[in-house]
Amino acid sequence: MAQxxxxxxxxxxxxxxxxxxxxxxxxxYALLMVFDPSRDIEAVCHALERVYGNPSHxxxxxxxxxxxxxxxxTRTRDxxxxxxxxxxxxxxxxxxxxxxxxxxxIEAILQPGGLAMLKAAVIVEILNVLRDRFGSTTLEPLRxxxxxxxxxxxxxxxxxxxKVAKCVMMYSMDRQVLPVDVHVHRVAARLGxxxxxxxxxxxxxxxxxxxxQLRYGFHINAVAHGxxxxxxxxxxxxxxxxxxxxxxxxxxxxxxxxQTATGVQ
Numbered sequence: 001m002a003q004x005x006x007x008x009x010x011x012x013x014x015x016x017x018x019x020x021x022x023x024x025x026x027x028x029y030a031l032l033m034v035f036d037p038s039r040d041i042e043a044v045c046h047a048l049e050r051v052y053g054n055p056s057h058x059x060x061x062x063x064x065x066x067x068x069x070x071x072x073x074t075r076t077r078d079x080x081x082x083x084x085x086x087x088x089x090x091x092x093x094x095x096x097x098x099x100x101x102x103x104x105x106i107e108a109i110l111q112p113g114g115l116a117m118l119k120a121a122v123i124v125e126i127l128n129v130l131r132d133r134f135g136s137t138t139l140e141p142l143r144x145x146x147x148x149x150x151x152x153x154x155x156x157x158x159x160x161x162x163k164v165a166k167c168v169m170m171y172s173m174d175r176q177v178l179p180v181d182v183h184v185h186r187v188a189a190r191l192g193x194x195x196x197x198x199x200x201x202x203x204x205x206x207x208x209x210x211x212x213q214l215r216y217g218f219h220i221n222a223v224a225h226g227x228x229x230x231x232x233x234x235x236x237x238x239x240x241x242x243x244x245x246x247x248x249x250x251x252x253x254x255x256x257x258x259q260t261a262t263g264v265q
Contacts, residue, residue, distance in 0.1 A: 035192035035245050037209040044191065044242050045214045048221035051241045055224050058082050059171035063139035064095060064130070066172040067154075068123055070164050076113045078227075084113040095137035098127050122159035129157055139168070147175055162203055170219065176212035178219055183226025190230060192247035 057078075060066040068088070072081040087109050092098050098106070107120035127137045134141055142150045147169065154165035166179035178184070185199035188206045195202040210218050229236045237249050 035247055037191075037193060040245055041210055041214060041218070044245055045218050045221070047241045048225055049217055052221040052224040054217055054220055057220060057223060058085075059167070061172055063142060063168050063172040064137065065089075066168045067126070067139065067157075067160070067164070068095075070167045071119055071122060071159065072110065072113065074119070075115060080113045084110050095127055096131075098124065098137070100124055100128065118159075125158040126160070143173060147177065150175070151177075161200065163200065166203075166207075170216060176215055178207040178210055178215035180206050181223065182232075183223045183230070184219055186232060187222040187226050187230050190235075190246055190248035191242065192245075 058069070060069050069081075069085050072084050072088075076084070088106065091105065091109060092102070103120050103124045106123060107116045110116035110119050113119075130137045130139065139154075142153060145153070150169055150173070151162070151165050154160050154168060155162060163179045163181055166175075166177045169175040169177050170179060180188075180199045180203045182199055184206065185195065185202055188202070188209075189195045193202075193209055194205050196205065207215070225240075225242075229239050229241075235248075237243055237246070237252070240246065240249070243249050
């Protein structure tokens with residue numbers, strides 16, 4: 001039987017069967033070439049884009065709008081935080097109009113989405129910091145800064161993590177960074193990226209493995225894929241457009257095959 005290298009396979013998770021002459025039960029053989037981001041990531045990105053088409057997740061072009069939007073998205077369902085954002089902007093069309101006295105009102109608007117007290121406090125505190133630093137509630141001065149300085153300033157703001165900072169940079173400032181959220185982390189881990197247990201501790205590993213020009217597309221399509229197909233529990237592998245590269249699926253099939261073989265014996 002030819003080895004994978006002899007077949008010229010770029011990436012495979014194909015399975016072949018042979019039937020025993022006596023009992024006609026399948027014995028499984030797996031041809032597997034380990035996923036290599038440096039070789040396969042472009043093909044994965046194209047496959048995701050063909051299915052999801054770089055969808056909009058409702059993100060904002062203004063950096064401060066985007067920062068608030070991402071804060072509201074924390075541990076909140078997609079439809080819910082979008083409604084909370086729209087209601088917040090309707091109540092405060094200008095962030096300059098927000099003062100510490102408005103915190104209770106903001107909290108009441110955010111209440112249906114969860115973590116209202118925490119999110120309201122963080123938003124008010126961020127606006128105060130920006131007002132003190134720039135003379136108004138704005139992040140526009142960051143557009144002229146290099147990436148490292150932008151990220152450093154953003155993570156210095158109350159409640160702003162590296163993931164949140166990179167979302168603001170990517171979505172509203174067109175920076176070639178890659179925010180690693182739970183969906184991106186899950187998709188990357190199952191493909192076979194080198195990752196750690198949590199998204200935050202895997203940020204540099206995943207971002208560094210994706211070429212700069214592919215980071216935006218990989219992020220937004222991986223988020224869509226993680227929500228629709230690559231679920232945390234009971235992933236819909238039969239619907240997956242990148243299953244041929246998926247180490248998780250291959251491992252699962254190998255386990256099933258081993259169990260079948262054991263049963264045959």
